Amino acid sequence: MLKKIGIIPLRKGSKSIVGKNTRKMVGRSLFMWVLGEAIFSKLEEVYVFTDDIDLIEFINTEYAWSPKVKALLRSKETATDTASTEFAMEEFSKSIKHDYDVLCLLQATSPLTTRNDINNCLNKIEKEGFDSVVTVVNTHRFTWNTKGSPTNYDVFKRPRRQDFEGLLIENGAVYSTTKNAFIASGNRVSGNIGLVEMPGESLHEIDSESDWLIVEQLLMERQKKQKESKKITHLVLDVDGVFTNGTVFYSNVGEMAKQFDMRDGMGLEILREQGIEILVMTSEQSDIVTQRMKKLKIENVYLGVKDKYALLNYLLKEKSLAMGNIAYMGDDVNDLANMCSVGWSLTPNNATTIVKQHADVILTKGSGNGAIREGCEFIMKYNKRF
Incomplete structure (x- = not known):
């Protein structure tokens, strides 16, 4: 049985939206949406990796009911605007002495991620033998290059939507990798890479105020669609x-x-x-x-x-x-x-x-x-x- 752990990297500072990670979306801090789904996924441990000491104390108190949840302090060097996510992942991996078989990177800016999406990524590695996995969305948009040429269709043979395979786009939500692949490449995805499709709305990431409003509405509508009427107990x-x-x-x-x-x-x-x-x-x-x-x-x-x-x-x-x-x-x-x-x-x-x-x-x-x-x-x- 592979040991599967998750990491949610959070930075205290945010220039696009001030206090983004702890700002309330549908009444919950933004990071809580993906953290909550991770708790109820097949991950055995979920680390919030942050430079915010107050947030670490908050998580240790608020999620005491779940032994899965852990908070870990990241260095200031890995939390700058220019530091790569891979830099933070490497620091995290070393800090826990590489004690995992599968590392799952979860992005707080993708609150539409569900436990099923996480589990589908883990299954690709554990059951299908992929070295790493990335989540994608199948879009049926036609794309062009800067020279004014179409890149994925013939303008004289415009396909109907139902006949068009579409284009797979990385949605930035979930990345999973084996320990061996990550240590060897230093990258979130490498080796034999598998793909997990997520719904089209998950393509929205939160980088602006308009993104925030759109995703918040999508979250509320998703929750309502899942409602069931049963006997109230x-x-x-x-x-x-x-x-x-x-x-x-x-x-x-x-x-x-x-x-x-x-x-x-x-x-x-x-x-x-x-x-x-x-x-x-x-x-x-x-x-x-x-x-x-x-x-x-x-x-x-x-x-x-x-x-x-x-x-x-x-x-x-x-x-x-x-x-x-x-x-x-x-x-x-x-x-x-x-x-x-x-x-x-x-x-x-x-x-x-x-x-x-x-x-x-x-x-x-x-x-x-x-x-x-x-x-x-x-x-x-x-x-x-x-």
């Missing part, structure tokens, strides 16, 4: 802006109070009586939330979660559930990835505009004012058909 809830109206009272000693609606608690109790499990997932650390959930007898409470989508995927895998079994209620952008993916997404009527644009159900009640109770009633009525 679990309800996942955000806290601030869902349980509460979003207001927090502070004093000089810190957080003092949050306001909760007692009717919401009764709705959740009725759902539990019908066998529906309740989970709470919030990005905040709060003793008040801990005490309130204890009072409501909700055992599955996850505090301080910054990558809610990855954690939800992990919990589904542990419980052998599908996204279609989940109802999710959130109110802000950090809930967006989950809301675009679960069987049913619900949001209070005073949620942020972008969340209401993508929620399946906009409730008539506001957060902290009966929205959860209304959501519980929706779920009970919906489940009757099953």
Whole structure:
């Protein structure tokens, strides 16, 4: 069995889009999209290789639930604008004493990469014997050179699209190589090179603000197309802006109070009586939330979660559930990835505009004012058909 590891090289500085790698795309930092897919792929370890010390601390805390994820500091020399990716890969390989059989380079600027794409690349090496693999997209565009001559078709015999084989273009998403091939060539691809095709939309890389907008929309639409309607067995809830109206009272000693609606608690109790499990997932650390959930007898409470989508995927895998079994209620952008993916997404009527644009159900009640109770009633009525 070959030891397969992944590397996601990240630089702290970015000139094209400031803070690109940690900027929120569909509510998740950009790098989280490929990291999350790598976690659930056949890779045995996934390294975030970065010059950002704060990011290393963040990853070690946020992904403690996954033994696969590791963060490693790269040198300043490999993180300059002029340093090649191969330079960083060589430094990384030496730093772990070349302890792998297959090295998979994953690019954070290709957030449409899926675990299946990664696995297809690994299979090309492990099962088909290729030395390295690169992902490509088959485009049916006609290409020309600077001299005004077509390079892939005859202008007097213009082929129909269905008769045109097209042109394979490297999409910069995934590169895999054996250790021997990489050490011998010093290049991400060498030797007998295999190709793995990815969908056309994966050709978009993020190098400008317009790229960002296009890819973000593509991601949301992809997640929505994968939605399935099944019996709801679990309800996942955000806290601030869902349980509460979003207001927090502070004093000089810190957080003092949050306001909760007692009717919401009764709705959740009725759902539990019908066998529906309740989970709470919030990005905040709060003793008040801990005490309130204890009072409501909700055992599955996850505090301080910054990558809610990855954690939800992990919990589904542990419980052998599908996204279609989940109802999710959130109110802000950090809930967006989950809301675009679960069987049913619900949001209070005073949620942020972008969340209401993508929620399946906009409730008539506001957060902290009966929205959860209304959501519980929706779920009970919906489940009757099953």
